[in-house]
Amino acid sequence: MTTPPEIKGWCPGALRPMMSGDGLVVRIRPFGGRLRRAQVDGLATLAAAHGNGLIDLSSRGNIQIRGVREDSHPKLIDGLARMGLVDETPEIESRRNMLVTPFWLTGDSTERFTAELTAALSAEDAPRIPHKFGFAVDTGREPVLQTASADIRLERDAGGGFILLADGLPAGKPVTSDSMVSEALALAHWFVAHRGAHNRMAALLASGQRLPAGFFVPRQRQSYQPKPGFTPLGAMVGLAFGQLQVETLASLAKHGGLRMTPWRMLLVESARQLPEIEDLITDPDDPLLRIVACTGAPRCPQGFIETRPIARQLAPHLSDGQFLHVSGCAKGCAHPRPAPLTVTGTPDGLNLIENGHASDAPARENLTLQDLTKAI
Known part of the structure; x- marks a missing residue:
């Protein structure tokens, strides 16, 4: 019998980080949903010094520094506080x-x-x-x-x-x-x-x-569809699975301040051309924009699969407009809502769920990656 995944019931913060498979996850909630250029550059420096070089954008418009060591966390908080990026208390x-x-x-x-x-x-x-x-x-x-x-x-x-x-x-x-x-x-x-x-x-x-x-x-019904490209306020750029390297963040700091979004995209303020930086998605038709994948194994201790290599291999097989969620376990943290297609990792293989959550009954189960490429 498979042990159910542990549900924490809370999200990490900067003052209250969460331990993951690669160290502490320190989530920063930018005030007003914006980072000034100096803050972007400072965040890149702090993430390189105290983390493992990986940064996540969350579905709630927050930014997470990964792989922070417990003994290094106080110094990281001190640096964030000097930039005005932490609250007075965890509450x-x-x-x-x-x-x-x-x-x-x-x-x-x-x-x-x-x-x-x-x-x-x-x-x-x-x-x-x-x-x-x-x-x-x-x-x-x-x-x-x-x-x-x-x-x-x-x-x-x-x-x-x-x-x-x-x-x-x-x-x-x-x-x-x-x-x-x-x-x-x-x-x-x-x-x-x-x-x-x-x-x-x-x-x-x-x-x-x-x-x-x-x-x-x-209420009005939303018609806006987020995608990379130009806006009156700057350039919108995407990030595969919402993750970037500290070097990418440091390069973005040279182009302008950043506004957070819940779409694994960033709005680069006042940019009049799309930054040509590795890891950024600027093509609105890139299928990786239509895939959500959690951290997965081994960085998440509850993940059964390495989600993102699987997602990259499945991306070319998606039809136009098709959306895919790849989850390392049944929790479905990266996309808690139903999705047209969901791949959930299990101890026995990959489950394919149609129009459901990561925890729903699969249409097909215990699949191989080759099976999945044919099934989708």
């Missing part, structure tokens, strides 16, 4: 779980809401939300973060007004620019008071719990 850090649309302009409502929400979540009376509970500040003209993980969402309706959304429902509550953040905090307090054993908003609402009155304005 504040865990609450400041925010996604921000990368397409904000200096002085606009998104920048204001992000700053106000950051301050509110750092206050002593902030709601004691679960570790994986998060917010999305998606208040551009059109939403771009609806496919990303969040529990409370700040958006605009079709008429341009602001609405507050509880994840899992199609309608939001109309709010003003002055009440948006206070209403978001009130909704978070409501969740804490009613959540019971639930850690996520959508799960609570699916259980039958009803929201307070006022959530009736239809």
Whole structure:
């Protein structure tokens, strides 16, 4: 009988890192979803000095330094603190779980809401939300973060007004620019008071719990599809599986500040040409952009397979538009939602799941890589 994978129930931070197969994973939550050029360069230097040279971008717009030694962690935190990249306490850090649309302009409502929400979540009376509970500040003209993980969402309706959304429902509550953040905090307090054993908003609402009155304005449906290329604010570049070397990060620092995204992509501010740097994906048709693969073995102690070599071998066999999730175990950390195709590693081989999660019953099981190339 296979031992079920261990579910931690929390995400790593900088002040509270998580041990993995290659050392500590130190997750940095950039304030406002942005790193200034000096911070990018400093992060590359710190990651080279205290990590194993690998950096991950998470699906929540965070950046992770891998392979940090326990005796080196205090020096890493000291360096991050000097650059203004850590919170005062681990508790504040865990609450400041925010996604921000990368397409904000200096002085606009998104920048204001992000700053106000950051301050509110750092206050002593902030709601004691679960570790994986998060917010999305998606208040551009059109939403771009609806496919990303969040529990409370700040958006605009079709008429341009602001609405507050509880994840899992199609309608939001109309709010003003002055009440948006206070209403978001009130909704978070409501969740804490009613959540019971639930850690996520959508799960609570699916259980039958009803929201307070006022959530009736239809939300816009997202049409934005992220891809590498130019935007009015700079160049969007992709990273296979969201991972890069410290040398790549240091090279990016020469081109501009970075805005985080949940799509394993980075927006290089003010870049007028796509940086020609190894490891970057600039071709919007590259099939690696349509594959999500977790760290896998041996860097994850729960992984049964080396996920990314398998993903690279399967990439040329994907048909146009086909999406694939490769998971080292049944947890499916890298893509917790259903996927059209999922390959899950097991002690006996590879399972292929169609339109499901990594833990769902497979359509075919105990496959070889050669079997998979034919099956997809």
